[in-house]
Amino acid sequence: MLSPEELSAIWTLDDFERLAPTKMSLPALEYIGGGAGAGLTAAENRTAFNRIKINQRVMVDVSRIDTKLRLLRREHAFPIMLAPAGYHKLVHPEGELETVRGADLGEATFCAASFSNVTYEEIRHIARQPLWFQLYIQTDRGFTKELVQRILSAGCEAICVSVDVPVNGPRDRELRAGFKLPPGVERANLSTLGSAIAGGAHRPSGRNIYSATHGADITWKDIEWLRSFINVPLFLKGVLNPGDAMAAADLGCDGVIVSNHGGRSLDTVPASIDALPAIAKRVGKRIPLILDGGVRRGIDVFKALALGASAVMIGRPYLYGLAAGGALGVARVIEILRTELEMTMGLAGCTKLSQISPDFLLN
Numbered sequence: 616m617l618s619p620e621e622l623s624a625i626w627t628l629d630d631f632e633r634l635a636p637t638k639m640s641l642p643a644l645e646y647i648g649g650g651a652g653a654g655l656t657a658a659e660n661r662t663a664f665n666r667i668k669i670n671q672r673v674m675v676d677v678s679r680i681d682t683k684l685r686l687l688r689r690e691h692a693f694p695i696m697l698a699p700a701g702y703h704k705l706v707h708p709e710g711e712l713e714t715v716r717g718a719d720l721g722e723a724t725f726c727a728a729s730f731s732n733v734t735y736e737e738i739r740h741i742a743r744q745p746l747w748f749q750l751y752i753q754t755d756r757g758f759t760k761e762l763v764q765r766i767l768s769a770g771c772e773a774i775c776v777s778v779d780v781p782v783n784g785p786r787d788r789e790l791r792a793g794f795k796l797p798p799g800v801e802r803a804n805l806s807t808l809g810s811a812i813a814g815g816a817h818r819p820s821g822r823n824i825y826s827a828t829h830g831a832d833i834t835w836k837d838i839e840w841l842r843s844f845i846n847v848p849l850f851l852k853g854v855l856n857p858g859d860a861m862a863a864a865d866l867g868c869d870g871v872i873v874s875n876h877g878g879r880s881l882d883t884v885p886a887s888i889d890a891l892p893a894i895a896k897r898v899g900k901r902i903p904l905i906l907d908g909g910v911r912r913g914i915d916v917f918k919a920l921a922l923g924a925s926a927v928m929i930g931r932p933y934l935y936g937l938a939a940g941g942a943l944g945v946a947r948v949i950e951i952l953r954t955e956l957e958m959t960m961g962l963a964g965c966t967k968l969s970q971i972s973p974d975f976l977l978n
């Protein structure tokens with residue numbers, strides 16, 4: 616683990632990524648860093664941000680910059696959250712407990728995954744910031760309902776239901792590295808489903824495209840059903856199509872997460888930032904949008920907000936931070952991005968999130 620002094624000498628999220636090969640096993644590195652198929656969408660998530668140019672304004676008083684965000688029922692200090700990701704014990708022995716300590720230090724909201732290695736209740740017990748939950752609808756709907764009720768009674772503030780990986784797809788880097796869940800890295804939230812499923816093979820090899828823990832049979836009826844007993848904000852995660860975003864809003868979802876799963880689901884779907892404008896046009900006035908996929912710099916957060924997102928999530932960068940420095944590493948990743956956002960706002964000529972609009976971008 617890096618010392619606090621060493622962490623404070625890391626200046627970008629990409630530098631954390633460059634350190635990752637020295638901080639984790641090769642299979643873990645390939646699982647985390649890889650994308651779907653050949654990784655074209657994962658790469659495009661980055662390059663699409665870089666193509667967008669900022670339209671800078673000068674002579675604006677930017678001596679007070681405010682990044683506060685009011686999202687649904689909550690105020691957030693800044694519009695950057697930690698996306699759900701499975702299996703944090705792959706990179707830190709304390710797993711999600713260490714991540715949430717880092718999220719708390721960094722004042723960020725963390726969305727714990729269905730495939731966490733620590734139960735939601737244990738994470739909730741120590742969380743000081745809002746703690747969301749990401750749901751994969753299980754083939755066993757009775758179990759799914761029990762799981763959601765457990766999470767709600769633990770005090771969950773929002774649920775994100777991920778709908779973009781109904782079946783397993785190939786991930787070349789992960790497959791070549793022979794990635795398997797090591798012993799002790801189990802799906803703690805699913806433990807009552809039976810050990811074969813809870814701790815079982817992460818991605819069945821061979822020709823089995825189905826997994827009981829992803830729900831290949833999910834449809835809009837399941838969203839209606841979830842809405843009938845989820846009494847906290849419900850987000851649909853993994854939406855790239857404006858029609859799907861519209862259906863989510865019509866069924867009472869409180870928000871949509873515009874995401875291609877970090878390019879880990881279906882290769883050659885568009886970069887999330889390229890999918891955002893059409894979705895914002897269709898539903899942006901009705902429900903808040905969160906964007907994830909390739910956010911690595913404060914300028915990326917700014918561009919996402921200018922194109923209609925209320926907030927962004929980051930995935931891989933905080934896992935690299937966790938691997939490099941535990942909770943302090945996660946907090947450092949958040950601090951870098953948050954500071955860069957403030958710098959971008961000041962340099963671009965705006966002082967509040969509500970002022971960030973498409974006018975700050977060049978077409």
Ligand SMILES: Cc1cc2nc3c(=O)[nH]c(=O)nc-3n(C[C@H](O)[C@H](O)[C@H](O)COP(=O)(O)O)c2cc1C
Pocket residue numbers: 646647648660698699700701728729730749777852874875876877878879907908909910928929930931932
């Ligand atoms: C190692 C890893 C595991 C992930 N596991 C999940 C998951 O269990 N559920 C989910 O909805 N998204 C999962 N994601 C996707 C993230 O929530 C998020 O959409 C993505 O990481 C954002 O892209 P970025 O990594 O480029 O920031 C995972 C991502 C990574 C990198």
